[in-house]
Amino acid sequence: MHVRIAFAGFGNVARAFARILNEHQSRLAEDYGLRCKTVGIATARHGCVTSADGIDLLQAVDRVERGNQLIEVPGSLHAEDPPAMINDCSAQVLFETTPLNLNAGEPATTYIRSALARGMHVVTANKGPIAFAYRQLKALADGNRLSFRFEGSVMDGAPVFNLVERCLPGVRVLGFSGVLNSTTNIILTGMESGRSFEESLVQAQRLGIAEANADYDIDGWDATVKAVALANVLMGADLRPPDVARTGIRGVTIEDLRSAADTGATIRLVARGRLGSGGPQLIVEPERLSLGSTLGAVRGTSNALVLETDLMGEIAICENEPGVRQTAYALMSDLLTIYNDGPELCV
Amino acid sequence: MHVRIAFAGFGNVARAFARILNEHQSRLAEDYGLRCKTVGIATARHGCVTSADGIDLLQAVDRVERGNQLIEVPGSLHAEDPPAMINDCSAQVLFETTPLNLNAGEPATTYIRSALARGMHVVTANKGPIAFAYRQLKALADGNRLSFRFEGSVMDGAPVFNLVERCLPGVRVLGFSGVLNSTTNIILTGMESGRSFEESLVQAQRLGIAEANADYDIDGWDATVKAVALANVLMGADLRPPDVARTGIRGVTIEDLRSAADTGATIRLVARGRLGSGGPQLIVEPERLSLGSTLGAVRGTSNALVLETDLMGEIAICENEPGVRQTAYALMSDLLTIYNDGPELCV
Numbered sequence: 001m002h003v004r005i006a007f008a009g010f011g012n013v014a015r016a017f018a019r020i021l022n023e024h025q026s027r028l029a030e031d032y033g034l035r036c037k038t039v040g041i042a043t044a045r046h047g048c049v050t051s052a053d054g055i056d057l058l059q060a061v062d063r064v065e066r067g068n069q070l071i072e073v074p075g076s077l078h079a080e081d082p083p084a085m086i087n088d089c090s091a092q093v094l095f096e097t098t099p100l101n102l103n104a105g106e107p108a109t110t111y112i113r114s115a116l117a118r119g120m121h122v123v124t125a126n127k128g129p130i131a132f133a134y135r136q137l138k139a140l141a142d143g144n145r146l147s148f149r150f151e152g153s154v155m156d157g158a159p160v161f162n163l164v165e166r167c168l169p170g171v172r173v174l175g176f177s178g179v180l181n182s183t184t185n186i187i188l189t190g191m192e193s194g195r196s197f198e199e200s201l202v203q204a205q206r207l208g209i210a211e212a213n214a215d216y217d218i219d220g221w222d223a224t225v226k227a228v229a230l231a232n233v234l235m236g237a238d239l240r241p242p243d244v245a246r247t248g249i250r251g252v253t254i255e256d257l258r259s260a261a262d263t264g265a266t267i268r269l270v271a272r273g274r275l276g277s278g279g280p281q282l283i284v285e286p287e288r289l290s291l292g293s294t295l296g297a298v299r300g301t302s303n304a305l306v307l308e309t310d311l312m313g314e315i316a317i318c319e320n321e322p323g324v325r326q327t328a329y330a331l332m333s334d335l336l337t338i339y340n341d342g343p344e345l346c347v
Numbered sequence: 348m349h350v351r352i353a354f355a356g357f358g359n360v361a362r363a364f365a366r367i368l369n370e371h372q373s374r375l376a377e378d379y380g381l382r383c384k385t386v387g388i389a390t391a392r393h394g395c396v397t398s399a400d401g402i403d404l405l406q407a408v409d410r411v412e413r414g415n416q417l418i419e420v421p422g423s424l425h426a427e428d429p430p431a432m433i434n435d436c437s438a439q440v441l442f443e444t445t446p447l448n449l450n451a452g453e454p455a456t457t458y459i460r461s462a463l464a465r466g467m468h469v470v471t472a473n474k475g476p477i478a479f480a481y482r483q484l485k486a487l488a489d490g491n492r493l494s495f496r497f498e499g500s501v502m503d504g505a506p507v508f509n510l511v512e513r514c515l516p517g518v519r520v521l522g523f524s525g526v527l528n529s530t531t532n533i534i535l536t537g538m539e540s541g542r543s544f545e546e547s548l549v550q551a552q553r554l555g556i557a558e559a560n561a562d563y564d565i566d567g568w569d570a571t572v573k574a575v576a577l578a579n580v581l582m583g584a585d586l587r588p589p590d591v592a593r594t595g596i597r598g599v600t601i602e603d604l605r606s607a608a609d610t611g612a613t614i615r616l617v618a619r620g621r622l623g624s625g626g627p628q629l630i631v632e633p634e635r636l637s638l639g640s641t642l643g644a645v646r647g648t649s650n651a652l653v654l655e656t657d658l659m660g661e662i663a664i665c666e667n668e669p670g671v672r673q674t675a676y677a678l679m680s681d682l683l684t685i686y687n688d689g690p691e692l693c694v
Contacts, residue, residue, distance in 0.1 A: 032516075157658075157659050159510065159514035159515065163510065163514055166509070167506035167509040167514060168506065169680055169684060170379070170680070297643070312505070313667065313672070313673050315506075315665065316666075317662065319662050320641065325658070332516075
């Protein structure tokens with residue numbers, strides 16, 4: 001028996017996940033009894049297809065990377081658009097990895113809602129739906145006895161949500177502080193070694209970390225959306241990104257970084273959440289951090305999150321120099337968690 | 348209905364756990380439906396007792412802390428020694444927190460084996476049995492369909508074993524490096540600020556971190572036993588502490604630390620494990636670490652562990668300035684994990 005999976009969005013992350021599934025198929029079958037069959041893929045530029053018999057996933061990856069259309073993959077049937085694909089395919093798990101729309105978490109939220117309404121478990125690596133619609137989507141999933149998982153939406157595959165849910169039972173999260181955005185880290189690390197803001201930005205773009213339009217990172221939106229996702233899930237908040245006091249890194253100068261370095265410190269864009277009297281409050285801004293602190297030690301593309309808890313004090317999780325494979329692993333981690341929690345999936 | 352629990356060892360950690368259970372009893376009842384009844388306690392100096400009706404846990408804590416005997420607690424029956432207590436009580440979960448014997452993990456291993464043989468789940472905060480007898484104890488627990496959990500044995504309540512088991516499905520641990528011993532951290536941190544080895548050791552003893560006989564920490568045995576526990580559980584090893592190449596911190600001088608500081612580095616006692624051609628290999632020794640690295644940023648009583656994995660690259664977990672309450676939380680975390688995995692416990 002196979003678990004029937006489908007993809008809404010088939011970009012770098014989804015394709016890296018497809019490769020991991022392929023590379024590790026014998027391990028997954030032997031260790032977990034897990035076999036997957038791809039019954040739908042929706043893309044923005046390479047068409048949308050379904051197949052009851054299963055689409056050859058590696059062939060689909062190959063077609064897309066050569067710039068071809070998915071419909072050329074043998075056995076695939078045309079679907080009009082992503083909603084039609086979700087509607088037509090009979091997937092048990094949908095992997096949602098469409099690009100983030102900053103304003104409302106769409107169209108990802110609509111796709112996820114539609115999949116949950118049709119009885120599919122959903123895995124997303126998209127922080128938008130968590131920041132904009134977590135409570136509604138979670139209620140819909142719970143009501144339909146389905147899993148809705150999103151470990152990849154913050155800090156790639158490093159366990160953040162699962163850490164609290166599965167490893168800190170009985171604990172309440174009172175606050176957090178995180179260095180969560182790689183582009184601003186690379187820029188600030190570059191400026192520390194004397195490069196200009198612009199040169200450092202170009203370096204981040206060359207590394208493929210920063211988007212062509214990096215304003216989203218530089219102005220703190222990416223860190224803000226992640227902070228809201230963390231607060232909504234871990235602290236029971238129901239915030240939206242515009243609710244957050246947000247300052248980006250445009251005001252940080254090489255002189256600021258030098259003067260910080262003179263005192264054994266550095267500057268990083270920090271996202272903080274804390275339980276105030278009126279509920280969780282968030283702030284995203286550049287902070288001066290001691291080099292010998294967990295957050296101050298974060299360099300380059302690495303990320304770190306410190307959790308303040310009632311029973312377990314302060315603990316931190318860090319991921320060192322992650323790449324697209326780590327985000328892709330988040331999808332696999334979520335799939336295995338769903339499968340381990342309910343192996344009846346494949347019936 | 349109540350979960351019947353018993354204690355083998357009733358020192359600082361067990362008593363802090365007893366206080367947490369008491370403080371949070373309404374939260375545990377409301378959020379988890381979990382109520383506990385203490386049916387046995389075994390100590391070295393305050394006697395051993397059982398009670399079918401339940402021992403008042405706070406009264407037991409109070410008697411022990413005043414230097415009195417447990418038999419004075421109303422309703423308690425005398426048991427000859429810890430094995431007799433385990434034999435006589437009808438606990439469903441045994442909390443084993445007896446002092447560590449470095450040479451063989453005894454008597455903890457015998458107590459755990461006896462409890463598992465009698466159908467009890469076992470929670471321990473004791474690294475000895477994990478370093479000396481993990482494979483046998485785990486097989487015994489599995490064979491009897493019981494849980495054997497030990498999150499508190501390394502890095503207190505910070506999830507280390509649970510992190511891999513519950514948050515990194517499908518991942519293989521290829522290696523690890525950790526700063527795992529608080530006494531040597533405090534000594535080295537003290538020497539960095541110019542205090543002598545002896546002064547720094549006295550400070551660690553005043554803080555209640557180091558034992559009166561701190562050789563066990565200083566010569567690297569504590570870090571070694573923890574490294575073996577990590578390798579045996581996370582990497583499938585079957586090593587014993589004497590198998591490890593071990594160097595303590597006696598050779599580290601203030602000059603070494605100053606010369607490290609001149610290059611933006613520090614020295615810490617690091618435990619490393621790596622998959623070699625002949626299986627996992629361990630080494631414990633002082634290492635020079637960049638201040639801006641995850642392990643180099645560890646100060647005072649804090650601990651950190653970096654895991655190298657196949658699918659998730661490098662991730663780290665850090666605990667900041669833990670105290671006895673964090674180790675006590677490990678016992679509660681293990682109890683809740685056992686209970687959540689099988690609520691039929693309380694039938």
